Amino acid sequence: xxxxxxxxxxxxxxxxxxxxxxxxxxxxxxxxxxxxxxxxxxxxxxxxxxxxxxxxxxxxxxxxxxxxxxxxxxxxxxxxxxxxxxxxxxxxxxxxxxxxxxxxxxxxxxxxxxxxxxxxxxxxxxxxxxxxxxxxxxxxxxxxxxxxxxxxxxxxxxxxxxxxxxxxxx
Amino acid sequence: xxxxxxxxxxxxxxxxxxxxxxxxxxxxxxxxxxxxxxxxxxxxxxxxxxxxxxxxxxxxxxxxxxxxxxxxxxxxxxxxxxxxxxxxxxxxxxxxxxxxxxxxxxxxxxxxxxxxxxxxxxxxxxxxxxxxxxxxxxxxxxxxxxxxxxxxxxxxxxxxxxxxxxxxxx
Numbered sequence: 001x002x003x004x005x006x007x008x009x010x011x012x013x014x015x016x017x018x019x020x021x022x023x024x025x026x027x028x029x030x031x032x033x034x035x036x037x038x039x040x041x042x043x044x045x046x047x048x049x050x051x052x053x054x055x056x057x058x059x060x061x062x063x064x065x066x067x068x069x070x071x072x073x074x075x076x077x078x079x080x081x082x083x084x085x086x087x088x089x090x091x092x093x094x095x096x097x098x099x100x101x102x103x104x105x106x107x108x109x110x111x112x113x114x115x116x117x118x119x120x121x122x123x124x125x126x127x128x129x130x131x132x133x134x135x136x137x138x139x140x141x142x143x144x145x146x147x148x149x150x151x152x153x154x155x156x157x158x159x160x161x162x163x164x165x166x167x168x169x170x
Numbered sequence: 171x172x173x174x175x176x177x178x179x180x181x182x183x184x185x186x187x188x189x190x191x192x193x194x195x196x197x198x199x200x201x202x203x204x205x206x207x208x209x210x211x212x213x214x215x216x217x218x219x220x221x222x223x224x225x226x227x228x229x230x231x232x233x234x235x236x237x238x239x240x241x242x243x244x245x246x247x248x249x250x251x252x253x254x255x256x257x258x259x260x261x262x263x264x265x266x267x268x269x270x271x272x273x274x275x276x277x278x279x280x281x282x283x284x285x286x287x288x289x290x291x292x293x294x295x296x297x298x299x300x301x302x303x304x305x306x307x308x309x310x311x312x313x314x315x316x317x318x319x320x321x322x323x324x325x326x327x328x329x330x331x332x333x334x335x336x337x338x339x340x
Contacts, residue, residue: 038208039264048263059250061259076259079251080229089231089246093218094209 001066002075003133005141006156009125013148014106014117021110029053031101032087033161037094047161048095050086057083062159070138071157101160113144120160122167171236172245173303175311176326179295183318184276184287191280199223201271202257203331207264217331218265220256227253232329240308241327271330283314290330292337 034048041047045064050057056079063074080086087097101120108115116128127148129141142152158166204218211217215234220227226249233244250256257267271290278285286298297318299311312322328336 036207036263046262059259061262063262074262076255076262078255078259081249085246085248089229089248092216092231092233092244092246093206 001072001132001134002130003070003072003135003138003141004128004130005070005138005145006126006128007145007150007154008156009117009127010149013127016148017108017110017115017117021108021113021115024107024109024114026104026106027053027055028104029102031103031161032097033099033101034090034095035098042165047159048090049161050080050083050090052083057081057086059086065157067135067138069152069155069157070135070141071159072135072138099161099164101164103160110144113141118160123160123163126156126160171242171302171304172300173240173242173305173308173311174298174300175240175308175315176296176298177315177320177324178326179287179297180319183297186318187278187280187285187287191278191283191285194277194279194284196274196276197223197225198274199272201273201331202267203269203271204260204265205268212335217329218260219331220250220253220260222253227251227256229256235327237305237308239322239325239327240305240311241329242305242308269331269334271334273330280314283311288330293330293333296326296330 030052032050035041036046036048039046047062049060049062051060059078059080061076065071065073091097103118103120106117108117112133113129113131116130118126118128120126129144131137131141200222202220205211206216206218209216217232219230219232221230229248229250231246235241235243261267273288273290276287278287283299283301286300288296288298290296299314301307301311315325
């Protein structure tokens with residue numbers, strides 16, 4: 001289970017993170033999202049994506065969000081050998097290319113908590129704070145977020161994909 | 171495109187192969203086949219499988235057979251990091267575990283042609299002769315097969331999966 005909160009990036013937040021977390025890496029991520037042959041993922045609140053970054057190619061299934069205040073959900077990740085073959089395989093199974101999300105991501109870590117500073121094409125800058133664990137740990141994430149100057153009410157529960165769809169279809 | 175012919179294994183065929191082909195490897199393959207959430211693969215003549223062997227885990231999509239005399243078809247292969255995650259990912263997408271095919275396979279190679287001596291659980295021994303190329307090259311495969319003592323009419327166009335299904339549902 002991926003427990004995750006997201007906020008719009010405010011001034012000086014990254015400097016605050018640098019004070020207690022270690023820098024891990026910076027990378028450019030290109031995420032291709034698919035539609036399902038017989039389910040409407042926008043109704044079932046699921047997602048299937050193939051991510052390409054400097055570390056390789058990863059297929060990810062995201063289950064429905066399990067919480068109203070955060071964007072926590074089951075995530076199943078699978079490293080694969082080749083982007084083009086992965087796309088073709090899902091297309092042959094009836095999945096269709098649906099949307100591409102591109103972002104530059106800077107990753108920091110404090111204990112088992114990951115801080116991502118994201119600059120998302122068309123959407124702007126955000127911070128995601130996440131960990132792998134049980135939903136009871138979401139309060140830890142909100143505590144860390146409050147140290148950075150965020151109130152619970154500012155939490156964005158929509159995914160970047162959902163935000164981009166809304167932007168194009170207001 | 172995978173151009174492929176299959177025959178029941180006869181006596182002395184493997185000795186004949188050893189005379190001109192090089193031994194590549196021997197391995198045990200476990201193939202888990204899935205059913206599709208909204209298509210009947212037995213009607214569309216497709217297949218989705220996850221193979222586990224000593225070399226790792228591979229997802230393969232097989233398209234409909236393109237020829238009546240051989241079992242030639244499009245194959246899309248994808249090496250992946252982890253068997254359990256791959257199974258779970260397809261299950262979450264609505265695919266269901268359908269059948270497992272287990273075999274011991276000895277592989278020989280002559281130029282770009284692969285000879286597989288297969289001992290398939292419940293079915294017995296077979297030889298598959300295959301290459302990656304255009305369907306016009308199937309006659310090369312039948313020529314090699316005739317050198318091993320096989321007539322075109324002996325060619326088996328059913329997959330091991332189809333043969334196992336028939337065995338259980340005669």
